[in-house]
Amino acid sequence: MFIPHTQEDREEMLRTIGISNLDDLFQDVPAPHRFPDLNLPPALTEMEVLQEMQSIAVSNESMEDMICFLGAGAYHHYVPSVVDAIIRRGEFLTAYTPYQPELSQGTLQAIFDYQSLITALTDMDVSNASHYDGSTAVAEAVAMAHANFRGKRNRVVVSPALHPHYRQNLRTYNQGSEIEIVGDEDLSSLSKGPEALEDLIDLNTALVIVQYPDFFGRVYDYTRLADKVHAAGALLAVSVNPIALGLFTPPGKFGADIVTGEGQPLGIPLSFGGPYLGILATRMEYVRKMAGRLVGETVDNRGQRAYVLTLTAREQHIRREKATSNICTNQGLMALAATVYMSTLGKHGLRQVSELCYHKAHYAARSIGSLPGFSLWSDQPFFNEFVVKCPGPVDEINMYLLSEGILGGYNLGNDYPELANHMLIAVTEMNSRDDIDMLADVLAEVSND
Amino acid sequence: MTEPLLCDLSVPGRIGMRYPEPDVPLAELPVLLRQDLPLPELSEVDVVRHFTHLSKLNYNIDQGMYPLGSCTMKYNPKINEDTARLPGFALSHPLQPIETIQGNLLLMYELQKWLGEIGGFAGMTLQPAAGAQGELTGVLIIRAYFKSRGETKRTKILIPDSAHGTNPATSAMSGMQVVELKSDERGNVNLEALKSHCDETLAGLMLTNPNTLGLFDENVIEVCRLVHEAGGLVYGDGANMNALLGIVRPGDLGIDVMHYNLHKTFSTPHGGGGPGSGPVGVAAHLVDFLPYPVVDIIEEGDEDMPPLYGFVQPKQSIGRVKSFHGQFGMMVRAYTYIRMLGPEGLRRVAEHAVLNANYLMHLLKDYYHLAYDRPCMHEFVVEGQWDDAPEIHALDISKRMMDYNLHPPTNYFPLIVHEALMIEPTETESKQTLDKFVEVMREIAREAHETPEVLKSAPHITPVGRLDEVKAAKELVLCCGVESIAD
Amino acid sequence: MNIPADLKFTTNDEWVRVEGTTGTIGISDFAQDQLSDIVFVEIVVAEGETHAKGDSCATLESVKAAADVYLPVGGKVLAVNDALPDKPELVNSDPYGEAWMVKIEITDPSELGGLLDAAGYQKHVEEKE
Incomplete structure (x- = not known):
């Protein structure tokens, strides 16, 4: 099936290594714990497993039924058929992160296309290659703002009309940090608009976070809020539904400094909550505070236009404990789905x-x-x-x-x-x-x- | 030949997708109406050709061996893609009433159980989106555990110098202090260095085992014992679990908390950089701290009725790490894979992954200097340099491999090996493929000595040559010009 | 490897030129060579601020690496090199001249005692290589 070795291959390989059987490969593993009996169901063939999976799947009620x-x-x-046709191509599906640009121009240029479409949609200067989902993109916006002020501003003001999961996630991410999250405890202001947040913004505030449309579907013009935020020297993050930006004024127009969002509506199936797509875009002046992968244009030694992961010195594999985020794997294939979706529509x-x-x-x-x-x-x-x-x-x-x-x-x-x-x-x-x-x-x- | 960008392909007036006319009376459009939407205009044919052209510029597992160390680039079974797309899974909403998603919950419940069994853990969360987020979850659990015991001074996390960069980055994100531990001359954790840090500020040790040198730590039991004796916990980085399936359960060795990478060990595709999935397993004393929600049986079944599965919140949960329930589509793929392999199949995976690595190491060691000359697990590290070919670096060897239609190994990692080339063949490569790989590597070693300029100017046959990365970083062109994309 | 005799060095590869009570600070030729092409410089202290020895005063990035620059001595910041962020390549071409980063009014000259002289730094570099 997925292991191609014949008995003959195996014997020859063992002879080459100079051992007599496979068990000898594991001498370093403490003997009392070696080769446990795993209590797992026995193997199935492809035909059988498909049948089992079908029977599990039909025990759900799905959008086909409701x-x-x-x-x-x-x-x-x-989701237009073209989206899945492209992302199922093995050339995209089974490629690794594009660390070797000479062998990854497909993935790299597709990410560059994605960055271009997201910046156009949000009216921002720069987008990264994605985060896990809309909630972690917001958490990364907080880390970004905190790093921007070098840890000297520790307050984050959050709208109570930001998705409840995102607000919970913010607290999880920041339980070990000095960041204070305010604004969403007082639920009496739910029926009020963004002006309810204005009094909470002070000179210790790094970031103010609102949603657009908000969790209740409402659409506000955040221009006045943006002015108040900037007057206090803080940054404004807006979490968006990208489909709404097909019709409504993009956040870049009313002064957002960071735009995050849940990219799932852009051609990604519901799939019981994931994998989805975390959007994060910002203004050029904050590009080095942004986490996540980023693709830039350059030339190769033959004079051709080409693409490469750039500003990697921001990232964990170089900066280790000094990186603002530990993000490594992102949602590459989902970003590709969104790219195909946006270019088709x-x-x-x-x-x-x-x-x-x-x-x-x-x-x-x-x-x-x-x-x-x-x-x-x-x-x-x-x-x-x-x-x-x-x-x-x-x-x-x-x-x-x-x-x-x-x-x-x-x-x-x-x-x-x-x-x-x-x-x-x-x-x-x-x-x-x-x-x-x-x-x-x-x-x-x-x-x- | 370079492919144009989407924005350059755009032709005003082209349509890629039509929607039905509205079947409801129109509402008045909003005041905050968007004035321009500077997206490209393309036909469906344009889109398909563009992305098909791009796809042909990528190396991928379907095409050939991808020996990236610590990345476990194994073949991704096609059936996984079909099962994940079954409408019952792909078209279910994460917030549906639990009575309507018993299939999903059963799948998650079983996968939690199986991953717990494979690693020797009492509890699991499937929520983390990737390995790095699994690490964050694990370290926050360690932090919460000590907080619940009033041991707030325990903030020191020890990290071996061979560790992935995510380990220190995660610890710092979690508000912990990072202390680097030197490896000993056999590539194990240095026990003396470890002992010197075992005090009342110790929160834990992050251990990758087998480590990024591909070596199983010979003192792992002692390492865990020392950390536990000092009151700390041991975090296991499960990046290299492919070597241990059915061979040993990390939980049995004393690991308290560990993340898996479904996209490494359990064959879910890497997708050009995600989505991953990073479930976390914990020992019994940490179960209460898992993120919420966890899937459990909330009403026992009987002969007539299956049990009712639902979401529960662990008592002292660290909270939610992601919206909804995690990368569910990846869970379906991993479930399919485990179900097809069964317990014996999983053990065969590890055995052949380790067999393949040792076979390669054996056939290459006379041509490349081994960083540590002892039997390896699923991967090994050689040095990409020779004293008698001074101008050649690991990078040159990597680029030259491309001319032989091979993807290079991970290079310049781990950081503790000079000019490292880290090779992980995985179990899905045949002896014939490995023999071919060896032949190429020996040829490149010969070229390095006889015609080094061929390596310095490589690659020659790839769509693009070596890139000007300094220009990319200094002149920052990060998206298609807004002028050219707009009409 | 250029190691000017009139400077003092840290084991983290910063140099300081002492003139009266003023210290001028940058990174060594060896350090710029290790980092390779510098693509980004950010000075993270401002004129008028007071900082202790060991505080971070600048961040450098090359394509493959990142490095923080720490103050070899504490004191009040007299000036920062505003031109450097626009011309990061100066760190490679003129590490001891145009690529100075910060000038500082040294608070406690005794802190200089712990630094390496040119010969000591030369030895340090040889050990690292």
Whole structure:
């Protein structure tokens, strides 16, 4: 199968080495612990394993079985066939990190394409080659800002409308550091906009983090916040949904210093939460504080344009304990998927998909908001997600929706006790008008019960 | 011949993807409307040809041997790609009610159990996204453990000088103090140096075993004993687990916490630099500190009903290290792989990985100076230099290998070997492939002495020659010009 | 290897030129050669600040390596070489001249006592090689 040796090969190789059997290779391993019996199920053939995997997979309910209105950081979008056709190519799939540029121009130039598309989409100067996901990209933005001020500013102000997982992750990453995270404990300000953060920004603040659209789907103009942040000498990070940037003003325009984001909507399947794609872009002046791999253009000794990993002296394999991040492997193949997605959709397609999400979500919000017992929680502009106040517990409503083949929205009470009975509904181009009407009809039944 | 950039291929008016017209009444567009969207305009054909052309500029495992030391570039079974794309897996949302994702949870539960069994650990988390994040998770667990015991003075982490750069970077990120430990003359942890650091500030030791020299530490039991006796914990860097599958369980040797790299040991593809996956195993005394969520049975089953799987939060969890549940697609691939190999198959993997490395080492040692002349595990390090060919460096040998259609080994690592070439063949290379490799390496050694200029000017047959890395770093061109990408 | 006789050195390859109470600081010819082509210089102290011996005063990057420069003696920063970040290659071409990094008002001259003279540094370099 995956080990090509014949009995003959093995014997000849052992003879060459000068030992009589394979066990002799492991003399350095303490004898009492050598060759444990592993309690694992016996081997299967490819035919059998596929059958077993199919039977496990069908015991899930997937988007093939349900109409999806669940988002909250992971979105069900259409993935053009071309994306998977490219990323399944062994030349990309089975290559290593492009440390040897002469043998890796494909990966390197594709990353350069990715960097170009991300900077264009976010209106920033420079993008790295990716982080693990939207949450770790935010954590890296904090390390970056902290390094930028050489550890002299230790406060990070975080919007309570930043994804709850990202906020949890920030605390995990910083439990051993001197960084103080504020702004998201006071949930009374949830219904207020970014101005609620302004009073928390002081001269010790390194970074202010907001989300765009925020976790509740709302879209704010952060220009005023950016001005306040910069007046205090601090940096502003904005965590984005990249599909929204097909329609809304990019963060670079209102003064963001770092743009992070979850790249999953750009052609990456839901896949139960991963692998996804962490976007991180910034202004040129902060490029050396940015972690992660970076590809630059240069020439080779034959005078040809060529690409290479650059500014590697920032990274852990050179700087070791002085590096701002330990990141090594990133999400190369996912960045490639996003690159193929963005180049296939291009200027027109991305705008079109953003508009479809926008119009369908607004249609859904109007339909559901007018149902008896349901109301929209906010009148702030939104993109493709909105919060609905429900007449009862969200989990119960969702069970009812499931029985009708609908995967309902996210139960905000899980993370925000004051938003018990509030549901976060996501709509994408995958939802037809019929789907939305059906959701509204079933919800109407709930409110009549 | 160089391939144009996407932005140079763009032709105004071209469309790569059409969407249906909106089937709902249109809403008023937002005030914060984007004015320009400077993305390229390409047809689907343009896109496919561009990326196909690029793909042909890459070396990859499907094409040939990829002997990068410490990277475990083994063949990636094709079936993994099919199983990960089964709609039940690929089209499930991470926040669905648990009743609708019992298949995913069962898979994660079993994989936790199997990885725990393979490494000898009482608990596992599958959440970390890569080896480096697994390390961060592990060191934060060590930190949390001491904090819970009130031993906050324990902040010192010992790291052998042969370690990967991620080890010290991780420790520093976790607020720990890094102290480097010299290796002894056989490549083991220097016991005397270790003893001198065993005091009440010791939090732990990060041990890669086999280490990056490809050597199994002969004193591993004693190393763990010394650290434990001083009140510290031992972190295992599982980067080199491919040598130990079914051979020894690190947990049995005294390792308290260890990360795996599913993209090394368990055959998930490297993808040109990720995604990886870095599950972490812990001994019983650390189970309560694992990141949340962990998959467990929350309602026992019986003859009629399967158990109900769900997420639980360990009591003193360090928190979440990633959104959602980790690199699930990689877990499906690793599950498929382990299921196809079974316990005997896993042991055969390690045996043949070690057999292949020793075979190569044996056939090369008269031509290249061995950094440590003792039987190796799954990899070994030679010096890429000769006293009688003074102008030749490891880099030149690496570049010359490309002319023979081979990918070079890891070079200039580990840092403690001058001009290091670190060779890891993996178990998936045949004797015939290895013989060919040896032939090339011997030929290059001959060339180094007789026609060194051929090495200095290599590579000759690759799409591009040696690159001007100083220009890349000084003149920083990091994206396609905004002017040329916009219309 | 150029090792000027009038300078004092650290084992971390910094040099200091003492003129009265002023110390001018940079990195040695040996150090620039080890780092190879310097592509980036950042001076991390500012005029008017006071720093102790051993504090980091600059960061250097080449394509393959990074290095921090530490103050061989403590004191008040009198001047920093603002031109250097724009011309990092000066560290390679003129490490003891145009590539000076920081000038400092030495607080405690006795700190100079622990430094190597040219001969001592020569020996140190030979051992490292």
